Amino acid sequence: MNRFRKLEIETSSDAVAHDHSVAPKEDSQLWMNRADADRRNGQYESALRFYSRALELQKDIVKAWVGQVQMLVMLGEYPEADIWSRKALELFPQDGDLMASRAQSLCRRGHVKAAYSSVDGAMSQPGNSGYRWTVRGELLLAGKQSTDRHCFDKALQIDDDWLVATEIALIYLDYNQPSNAQNRARVGVERAPDSPYAWYVVGLCQSKLGLHDQARRSFNTCLELSPGHRGAEEKLQALRSGGSLWKRFGSLWRK
Amino acid sequence: MQCPSCHFENMPTIVNCGRCGANLQLATMDIDVNPPRATERSQSFRRLMPQFTRTWYTVSDSVRHFCRSVFGEWQVESIEPGPLLVRSIIPGWPQLYSGQIFRGRLFLGGYLALLCAGLVMFGTSWGNLLLGLAVGCHISSILDVVLNGERELGPRIRRIVVTMCGVMLLIYIPGYMFIQRVAAPYYISALMAPFEAGDVLLVDRYFTPDPGDVVLYNIPEVQFPLRPGMVMRLQGPRVDRILAGPNQHVSYENEVLKVDGQVCAWRPLNRWKPIGDFKVTLGYNQFLILPSTEINIPHTELLKTAIVGRGRIEGHVYFRNQPFSRFGFVD
Numbered sequence: 001m002n003r004f005r006k007l008e009i010e011t012s013s014d015a016v017a018h019d020h021s022v023a024p025k026e027d028s029q030l031w032m033n034r035a036d037a038d039r040r041n042g043q044y045e046s047a048l049r050f051y052s053r054a055l056e057l058q059k060d061i062v063k064a065w066v067g068q069v070q071m072l073v074m075l076g077e078y079p080e081a082d083i084w085s086r087k088a089l090e091l092f093p094q095d096g097d098l099m100a101s102r103a104q105s106l107c108r109r110g111h112v113k114a115a116y117s118s119v120d121g122a123m124s125q126p127g128n129s130g131y132r133w134t135v136r137g138e139l140l141l142a143g144k145q146s147t148d149r150h151c152f153d154k155a156l157q158i159d160d161d162w163l164v165a166t167e168i169a170l171i172y173l174d175y176n177q178p179s180n181a182q183n184r185a186r187v188g189v190e191r192a193p194d195s196p197y198a199w200y201v202v203g204l205c206q207s208k209l210g211l212h213d214q215a216r217r218s219f220n221t222c223l224e225l226s227p228g229h230r231g232a233e234e235k236l237q238a239l240r241s242g243g244s245l246w247k248r249f250g251s252l253w254r255k
Numbered sequence: 256m257q258c259p260s261c262h263f264e265n266m267p268t269i270v271n272c273g274r275c276g277a278n279l280q281l282a283t284m285d286i287d288v289n290p291p292r293a294t295e296r297s298q299s300f301r302r303l304m305p306q307f308t309r310t311w312y313t314v315s316d317s318v319r320h321f322c323r324s325v326f327g328e329w330q331v332e333s334i335e336p337g338p339l340l341v342r343s344i345i346p347g348w349p350q351l352y353s354g355q356i357f358r359g360r361l362f363l364g365g366y367l368a369l370l371c372a373g374l375v376m377f378g379t380s381w382g383n384l385l386l387g388l389a390v391g392c393h394i395s396s397i398l399d400v401v402l403n404g405e406r407e408l409g410p411r412i413r414r415i416v417v418t419m420c421g422v423m424l425l426i427y428i429p430g431y432m433f434i435q436r437v438a439a440p441y442y443i444s445a446l447m448a449p450f451e452a453g454d455v456l457l458v459d460r461y462f463t464p465d466p467g468d469v470v471l472y473n474i475p476e477v478q479f480p481l482r483p484g485m486v487m488r489l490q491g492p493r494v495d496r497i498l499a500g501p502n503q504h505v506s507y508e509n510e511v512l513k514v515d516g517q518v519c520a521w522r523p524l525n526r527w528k529p530i531g532d533f534k535v536t537l538g539y540n541q542f543l544i545l546p547s548t549e550i551n552i553p554h555t556e557l558l559k560t561a562i563v564g565r566g567r568i569e570g571h572v573y574f575r576n577q578p579f580s581r582f583g584f585v586d
Contacts, residue, residue: 048290055288059281060259068290076301077293078312084290091286092260094275110313125275126261 028058035067040163042197042231044074062095066131069101073108074170081105096125100135107135107142108174115139130159138171152184162192166201173201178208196226203235212239339400344426346396353400362396377576378440378455394422436460439570441471447494447548448525455577456494456585458570464542466500466514467521469585471569474546477556489552489560494572495524499543506534523547533558540565 035050048071051064065088072081085102092098099122106115119139122132137151152168165188172181182205188198203218216239222232256265256279258272265273270280278284293301315337342348347363350356369389376382401414436459443454450456458471476490498521499505499514506512509532512519525547531554537543546552546560572585 052289059284059286059288060277060279062260062277072290076298080291080293090278091281092275092277095260095277109316110310111316 028054028061028064031057032061032064032067035064039067039071040195040197041226042200044071047071048075062092062098065092066095066097066101069098069105070131073101073104078105078108082109094125096122096127097129097131098122099125100129100132104135104138107139112139112142115142128158130155130161130164133158134164134168134171137168138175141171141175141177149180156187160191162188162195162198164188165191166195166198169201169205173204173208178205181205182209194225196222196229196232199225200229200232200235203232207235207239215239343397343400346393349400350396358399362392362399366392366396375576377438378442378457379577382440390422390427393426394419397422438574440576441492441494441572443494450494450575453578454575454581456572457574457576458572460570462571464497464500464565464568464571466497466503466542469494469496469524469572470544471572472544472563473567473569474560475563475567477552477559479553479556489546492569493544493546493548495544495547496521497542497544498523499537501537501539501541503543504534504536505543506532508532531557535562537562542568 031050031054035047035054038044038047038050048068051067051071054061054064055068069081069085069088072078072084082102082105085098085105088098089095089102099118103115103118103122106112106118116139119132119136123136133151133155137148137155140148140151155164155168165184169181169183169185169188172178172184182202185198185202185205188195189202192198199218199222203215203222206212206215206218216236219232219236219239222229223236226232256267256269257263258265258275258277258279259281260277261272261275263272263274265279271277272279318337339349339352342352345363346366347359347361350359350362352359366389369385369392373382373385373387373389376385397418398415401418402411405411405414438457439460441456441458443450443452443456445452456471462468464470471492471494474489474491474493476488478486478488481487498512498519503514504516505514505519523545533554535543535558542563542565543561544563545557552560575581575583575585
């Protein structure tokens with residue numbers, strides 16, 4: 001019929017074009033999910049790569065910028081984390097999580113004073129996140145103050161994600177406090193008993209404390225949940241052989 | 256347009272968020288989203304020594320802060336000043352590191368050529384000139400990096416002065432002091448057989464004298480009549496070989512020199528034999544050096560000049576640097 005000739009009907013090509021305009025955001029979300037999944041498995045290198053992929057598709061994902069800095073810190077690349085956090089802050093100057101990530105990279109480099117001003121700025125920004133409190137706790141820990149546990153407790157209160165507890169445990173391990181680390185790592189395992197990485201971190205804390213049997217059990221649990229977990233296998237092998245040559249030599253001098 | 260950071264609604268044409276200042280044009284901006292990474296070597300080092308790494312960061316940041324306060328803000332983008340300044344110890348290396356290959360090779364090649372030529376002619380005026388030019392080439396290589404982008408006269412002069420002082424104090428003055436101890440040049444101004452005027456000898460002042468060593472020493476001063484109405488005075492530096500050391504018994508009879516009853520294995524630098532026999536026992540810290548370059552010494556004055564205390568021995572002569580026709584070790 002003639003009166004229907006000029007109706008605009010979405011054709012298949014239009015539908016494809018429409019999908020294309022949405023696709024980058026969906027793809028970026030896909031990469032973000034993969035980054036998050038790898039982070040929860042302790043695979044920081046690939047998580048960093050996926051955060052970058054997400055940003056290539058959509059540059060305004062603040063979480064990805066924060067994630068990149070956090071992964072650089074987890075990988076021990078503190079000067080690079082500092083540089084990157086500064087670059088991200090040029091794009092998002094008032095983002096609290098980015099300020100907190102800058103504070104963490106400064107703290108890891110030993111610039112505790114500069115880190116304090118950065119984390120104070122982060123706390124004064126609107127919004128609240130467990131990460132800001134985690135970083136504040138780390139600063140207090142680096143300054144050897146006992147109030148760090150309150151900040152970590154607050155972080156766990158705000159964010160009940162098991163990863164927060166596990167990453168707090170890793171912070172304690174970085175500052176050579178395995179007993180405090182074990183307490184926090186146990187919280188992570190309680191919240192997510194099926195997470196292999198949470199069990200792996202518990203095992204790390206126990207092996208640092210010299211609780212080898214318990215560490216073996218934790219690593220075995222990690223392997224049950226994730227067969228072929230390389231970190232757990234290496235740690236179990238080390239426990240079987242007694243550790244590196246240096247550790248075995250050192251143990252000769254200890255009771 | 257909603258801000259991705261604080262979710263504030265902004266007008267469509269706004270560049271920065273009105274609430275938090277976040278950049279709203281990121282989608283169209285061409286920026287690198289891949290963070291800088293540490294090299295493999297840095298990563299291995301940081302994993303091996305995490306506690307030392309933290310201290311290293313503090314120290315290196317303090318040094319960087321000091322450099323920034325002295326040199327001002329770094330002008331070369333995308334390259335940190337630290338790695339360039341550390342590589343400044345070798346001329347041309349900072350340029351090679353930052354990708355300026357031709358300049359780097361020019362500085363390095365020039366420096367090496369001048370340094371080698373200066374060392375070959377060490378101890379002569381030309382040698383001093385060439386070594387000075389080598390130092391200048393090194394300083395120029397550092398200034399090429401340090402002055403990069405700086406246009407103001409005051410900061411430029413400050414950077415030049417600090418660079419020159421730093422290079423001299425940290426590299427060349429200590430190097431010069433070390434060279435002066437182990438390879439001090441000694442210029443022969445007048446014929447002193449077997450050395451001729453113009454010869455340059457290298458002297459090691461960090462040494463323990465032993466019999467057989469050719470040494471630079473100050474001959475004990477003596478005066479004796481040479482001819483009626485003419486007195487000869489001997490003093491000043493000489494070069495000759497130690498024939499006997501402390502506490503050794505030396506005898507010269509029938510033109511044979513014996514040390515502790517054995518025929519002496521060493522000879523003076525020149526073919527010269529004393530006139531008349533003698534016997535002497537050297538004391539603590541005394542050495543026997545027959546002055547073979549002074550043929551007119553009467554027998555009565557011989558031992559006064561031949562017995563040399565340790566304090567008069569300046570150094571071990573081990574190499575003749577100039578002229579090229581007699582370039583080599585002194586034996």
